[in-house]
Amino acid sequence: MSNHQPPMPQAPAAAAPDWQAAPGGQYPGYTSPIPVVRAHLGHALASEWTKIKSVRSTMWTLGVFVLLVLGIGLLAGAVVSNSSSSMDDQSPLQLGFFGLLLGSMCIMTLGVLTTASEYGTGMIRTTMTACPSRSRVLAAKAIVFFVLAFTITLACAAFVAMVQNAMVQDNGARTPTGSEWFKATVGVSLYVALLGLLSLVIGSIIRHSAGAITIMIGLLLAPLVIALFMFAQSLHKLREWLLEYSIPNQMSVFYSNSLSTTGPSGWEPLWIILGVTVAAYAGAFALLRSRDV
Structure with a gap:
């Protein structure tokens, strides 16, 4: 007698759920409750704005x-207006230089922290996971920071300039021209914002807050x-x-009160800081793409 057993009948395979499509197919029976939106720069900007304001x-x-820009600027105006010395037909706008020079260190510090602090806490991994496009992340950080720094600096510089001009009119100060007003408000605000943007880029390159801040303060004062x-x-x-191309001297050019008789003049300091910032940004972008986060 043969021991061969007939094969057991197999149960028919269970039908696939109606939402499960064939490989590469669509999913005709299932609709995700989460809207699928293609990410773009606007989303990255919104994310960076939420982070920087939080x-x-x-x-x-x-x-x-x-506090530094308004405090030192108004104090300088008050000292000059209450003194018996005359400004000898000088522009009163130059009194805002000292406060803005010290305040620029705060803008540089914030620029460094905008990028370097994420590397210190490890949150950069979350940022890159949410937005894998590294160029988009760096661009969003740069745009949000630059707009914020420029707006705050312009508001403070314009306010101090108007108050100082009113305070020292009786001390022999001359009335500034329209071009002098524009350079002492918009021009110097663009310069300080670019200086902060350069700090942001250095923070991305160094990836260490204390080291990047030290480099930028050294670049400012050394x-x-x-x-x-x-x-x-x-x-x-x-x-x-060194004297002509130092940052304090370049900032003083916007107030028509250069520390030297030669060197940058007019709008040249703005083009210099713009060129340096663009070159540093290109280096930061290259390193960001080649290094691990």
């Missing part, structure tokens, strides 16, 4: 910036301080170059 560092840095202590005649040309 962190305490933004409020602290911008708050100190406003050339001028070094030039002041170069007494040797052989270093005269280097001393003049």
Whole structure:
């Protein structure tokens, strides 16, 4: 007798759910309740704006910036208006230089923190997961920060300029021309915002908040301080170059009160900082694409 057993009949395969389509198919029976929207730059801008307005560092840095620009600017105007000395037909707008020079360090600090702080906390991984396009992330950070820095700086610089002009009119100060008003408000605000944007890019390159802030403060103050202590005649040309192209001297050009008789003039400081920022941005973009997050 043969031990061969007939094969057991197999149950028919269960029918696939009506929402499960064949590989590569559509899903005719299923509609996701979550709307699928193609991501674009606007979404990245909204995300970066939410982040920058939600962190305490933004409020602290911008708050100190406003305090320095308004406080020192109005104090300088009050001291000049209450003194017996005459401004000898000088522009009163130059009194806003000192407060804006110190306040620019706050803008630079915020620029660094906008990028470098995410690397310190590890949140950059979440950002890149939500938006895999690294160029879009860097562009969104740059746009949001630049617009915010420019708006705050312009509001403070314009307010201080108007108040100072009213305060020192009786001290022999001349009435500024329209071009002088434009340079001392819009021009210098663009320069400070670009300086902050350069800090943002350096923060993306260094990926370390303290290191990037130290580099930017050194870039702001070191050339001028070094030039002041170069007494040797052989270093005269280097001393003049450091003095002419230092950031404080370039900012003073916008107030028609340059610290040197040669060097950048007119709108040249704005083109210089723009060129440096664009070059640094290109380097940051290349590194961002080649390095891991």
